[in-house]
Amino acid sequence: MIRDDLSAMVETAARAAMDHGELPRVVLPEVTIERPARPEHGDYATSLPLRLARAARADPLEIARRLAGRLPASGAVAAAEPAPPGFINFRLSEAWLASQVDAIMAAGAAFGDVALGGGRRVQVEFVSANPTGPLTAGNGRGAAIGDVLASVLQAAGYQVEREYLVNDAGTQTDVFGRTLLARYQQLFGRDVEIPADGYPGEYMVDLARRLKDELGARYADASIDAPPEELVLRGIDVMVEQIGEDMKRLGVRYDEWFRERSLYQDEPGGAGNAYDAAMQTLRGKGYLVEKEGALWFASTELGEDKDNVVIRSTGKPTYFASDIAYHFDKFARRGFDLVIDIWGADHQGHVSRMKAAVEAIGVDPDHLDIIIYQLVSFRRGDELVRLSKRAGNLVLMRDVVDEVGADAARFFFLARSADSQMEFDLELAKKQAAENPVYYVQYAHARIAGILANAAERGFSAEGGDVRLLAHPAELDLVRKMLQLPELVQMMARSKEPHHLPHYAQDLATAFHAFYTECRVLDADARPLSAARLKLCGAARLTLARALGLMGVSAPERM
RNA sequence: GCCCCCGUAGCUCAGUGGACAGAGCACCGGACUUCUAAUCCGAUGGUCGCAGGUUCGAAUCCUGCCGGGGGUGCCA
Numbered sequence: 316m317i318r319d320d321l322s323a324m325v326e327t328a329a330r331a332a333m334d335h336g337e338l339p340r341v342v343l344p345e346v347t348i349e350r351p352a353r354p355e356h357g358d359y360a361t362s363l364p365l366r367l368a369r370a371a372r373a374d375p376l377e378i379a380r381r382l383a384g385r386l387p388a389s390g391a392v393a394a395a396e397p398a399p400p401g402f403i404n405f406r407l408s409e410a411w412l413a414s415q416v417d418a419i420m421a422a423g424a425a426f427g428d429v430a431l432g433g434g435r436r437v438q439v440e441f442v443s444a445n446p447t448g449p450l451t452a453g454n455g456r457g458a459a460i461g462d463v464l465a466s467v468l469q470a471a472g473y474q475v476e477r478e479y480l481v482n483d484a485g486t487q488t489d490v491f492g493r494t495l496l497a498r499y500q501q502l503f504g505r506d507v508e509i510p511a512d513g514y515p516g517e518y519m520v521d522l523a524r525r526l527k528d529e530l531g532a533r534y535a536d537a538s539i540d541a542p543p544e545e546l547v548l549r550g551i552d553v554m555v556e557q558i559g560e561d562m563k564r565l566g567v568r569y570d571e572w573f574r575e576r577s578l579y580q581d582e583p584g585g586a587g588n589a590y591d592a593a594m595q596t597l598r599g600k601g602y603l604v605e606k607e608g609a610l611w612f613a614s615t616e617l618g619e620d621k622d623n624v625v626i627r628s629t630g631k632p633t634y635f636a637s638d639i640a641y642h643f644d645k646f647a648r649r650g651f652d653l654v655i656d657i658w659g660a661d662h663q664g665h666v667s668r669m670k671a672a673v674e675a676i677g678v679d680p681d682h683l684d685i686i687i688y689q690l691v692s693f694r695r696g697d698e699l700v701r702l703s704k705r706a707g708n709l710v711l712m713r714d715v716v717d718e719v720g721a722d723a724a725r726f727f728f729l730a731r732s733a734d735s736q737m738e739f740d741l742e743l744a745k746k747q748a749a750e751n752p753v754y755y756v757q758y759a760h761a762r763i764a765g766i767l768a769n770a771a772e773r774g775f776s777a778e779g780g781d782v783r784l785l786a787h788p789a790e791l792d793l794v795r796k797m798l799q800l801p802e803l804v805q806m807m808a809r810s811k812e813p814h815h816l817p818h819y820a821q822d823l824a825t826a827f828h829a830f831y832t833e834c835r836v837l838d839a840d841a842r843p844l845s846a847a848r849l850k851l852c853g854a855a856r857l858t859l860a861r862a863l864g865l866m867g868v869s870a871p872e873r874m
Numbered sequence: 875g876c877c878c879c880c881g882u883a884g885c886u887c888a889g890u891g892g893a894c895a896g897a898g899c900a901c902c903g904g905a906c907u908u909c910u911a912a913u914c915c916g917a918u919g920g921u922c923g924c925a926g927g928u929u930c931g932a933a934u935c936c937u938g939c940c941g942g943g944g945g946u947g948c949c950a
Contacts, residue, residue: 349892362892365930375930400930402893445950487950512949609948620877624948634950663878664945689879690944731887734879736943738886743899748912750899758912766909773909806890818888821898832905832914852909874912 316429316801317391318359321405322346324392325361328385337381341370348405357394357404358795364401375401412794413785416847419797419854427800427861431808432473438645439465441657442562443480446554447491447514450561450712453659453691456737458712459728459867460688461657462567463813466865471808473653478571479558480641483551484579485634490514492542495550496534498523503535522550561713566721566867578640590632593643593676594625602675612639617671635665639672646678655684655811663687686811688733696742719744722868726753729866730817752821753868759824760863761874763856766836768872770849775837777853780846789826789833790851796826797858804865813866820862827855 325346332338344366351360364378371378379397386395386403393408419426441461444454462477469475482488494513498520501507509515526549534543555572562569578589586592597603602613608628612635615622625636632640645654658665666687670680693700693710700710716724723744730752731737747754770776785791803819806812836848860870 621947627948633948660944754912769909828913837909
C-alpha cells in the first residue's frame with residue numbers, strides 16, 4: 316500500500332537526517348500519513364516535522380526541508396514538498412498512478428485485501444435476538460453491521476466466523492413456553508390465558524397451530540406451569556428457522572447457530588459443561604460471593620460500580636451467568652483470538668460488566684470488542700413510524716426487506732456510524748431514483764458493465780492496452796479513488812467501523828460518473844486510448860464490485 | 875442521582891489532533907445528434923449546542939453546563 320510505503324520512506328529520511336546530524340537524535344513517533352483536504356496539498360502529507368519540532372528544538376519548516384531532502388527516491392512520488400508550518404506534501408506521479416490500473420487488474424477479486432489479521436480467528440456474534448418472535452426492523456441494523464464487519468475482517472486477513480446465539484434457555488424461554496402452551500391449548504377449546512408477561516403476537520397463534528398439526532393433542536392437558544420440553548424446543552426450532560429465513564432475505568448467512576442450552580450440557584469426554592467450568596473458574600479466583608440469598612459476581616473488585624447477580628435466590632442462573640459461560644466457551648473452549656459482539660443500545664449497561672467477567676475468567680479484555688449500535692427510528696417521508704409491541708404495529712425486519720429490498724436495506728442500515736441514532740426513511744430507500752444513493756452506486760457499476768458489453772460487441776478490446784495513455788485528470792482521479800479501497804479496509808478492520816463503506820462506494824461512483832462524462836471510452840478513431848480506458852473501466856468495475864460485495868449489496872450488470 | 879451514545883448546512887449525515895469544515899437530498903441556474911440523463915457542471919447554504927482548558931494546531935482530547943436518546947443490582 317502506497318501509504319505504508321510513504322510512511323516507511325519518511326521514517327528512513329528521519330533516521331538518515333539524524334545520522335547526518337541534520338536532526339538531533341530524538342525518539343520518533345509513529346509516522347502518520349494523512350490525506351490532505353485540499354488538492355493543492357497533494358495526495359498525501361505528513362505532519363511529522365510539526366510533531367518533532369519541540370523535541371528537536373528546531374523550526375518545523377526547517378525539519379520538513381531536511382527530511383524532504385533525505386527521502387529515498389521512489390517512482391511513485393512525483394514531488395515531496397515542504398510546506399508551512401511544517402508539513403511534507405506528497406504528490407503521486409501520474410505515470411505511477413496509471414500503472415496501478417494494471418496492478419488492480421492483476422490483483423483481481425482480491426484487490427482491497429490487506430494483511431492485517433494474519434489468519435487470527437475472530438468471531439463476530441450479532442443480532443442474537445430472543446427466538447421468541449420474528450426479528451424486528453431494528454435488528455436489521457445489527458445484522459448489517461455485524462455481517463459487513465465480518466466481511467471486512469475477512470478482507471483484512473482474519474479467519475472469521477459469524478455466529479448467532481440462540482437463547483433457548485432462561486426466563487424468556489420459560490415465558491415463551493408458557494405462552495405457546497396456552498395458545499396451543501386454546502386450540503383445543505381450553506379456557507387458558509397467556510401469561511401477563513407473555514408474547515401477545517398473532518404469530519404465537521400460528522405457531523401453536525403448526526405444533527398442533529405436528530404433535531397432535533398429546534399436550535392438551537399439560538399443566539400450564541410446566542410447558543413440555545418437546546413443545547417448547549420445537550417452538551423455538553420453528554422460530555429459529557424463521558429468523559434464518561429473514562436473515563437469508565437480507566443476505567446474511569451464519570456459520571454457527573449456537574444454542575444457549577448447550578452451555579449446560581456436558582460435553583462428551585468428561586469435559587463437563589461450559590457453565591460449570593466458567594463458574595468454577597470464577598469461584599476459584601474468589602469472584603463469587605453470596606449475599607441476600609443469591610450468588611454475586613464481585614465485579615467491584617475489578618473496578619465496576621456494583622456487583623451483579625449470577626445465580627438468583629431461586630437457584631436459577633441469570634442471563635449474565637449464561638453470558639459469562641458463553642464467553643468462557645468462546646475463548647477457553649473454542650479458542651477464538653478475538654471476539655466481537657454487536658449489541659443494541661439497550662444492552663449498553665451490560666458492556667462493562669461483561670468485560671470485567673471476561674477478565675475474571677482469565678482473558679485479556681481487549682480481546683473482546685463490544686460494539687453498541689444506537690437505536691433506529693423509521694419514517695416514511697415526513698411520517699414517523701412508531702414501533703410498539705403493544706400497539707401491534709411492530710415493524711418487522713422482513714417487512715423492511717420486502718418493502719425496500721435487501722440492497723437498500725443493507726446500504727441504509729450501514730451508512731451511519733453505530734454511535735449515532737439513525738433515521739431510516741423507508742420511502743427514500745424504496746425510491747428507484749437519483750436521490751437514492753444505493754441506485755447511484757449500482758448505476759455506476761451497470762454503466763461500466765454496459766460499456767464493457769458494448770466494447771465486445773463493437774470489436775474493442777482492452778488487450779494490449781497501454782495504461783500510460785491514461786493522463787486525463789478524471790482518469791487519474793478515478794485511479795486515486797480506487798487505490799483508497801485497501802486503506803479503507805485496513806482502517807475499518809482496525810476501528811471496527813464498517814459505516815465508511817457506503818460513503819466510499821458513493822465517492823467511487825462519483826469518480827466514475829465524472830470520468831464517464833469527460834472521457835469517451837469507445838472511439839474508433841482512437842483505438843489505443845480506447846484499449847487503455849477499457850482497462851481502466853475493468854479496474855473500476857472490480858473495485859466497485861468489491862466495495863459492493865463487502866457490503867453484501869448486489870452489483871447489477873444493467874439497470 | 876449515576877453510567878453510555880449523540881448534538882456539524884433547511885433535512886439525513888460523513889469528517890484517522892493538522893493547513894481555508896465535507897457529501898447526499900432539498901432549493902436555484904446550466905448540460906442529452908455521442909458508450910444508459912438512475913448522469914454531469916455550477917450557485918446558495920455553517921457562532922461544528924454553550925463556556926472554559928490542554929496543544930505549535932481542537933468539530934476531534936479534558937472539565938462543566940444545556941438539549942435529545944438509551945441504561946441503571948436477582949428481564950434479556
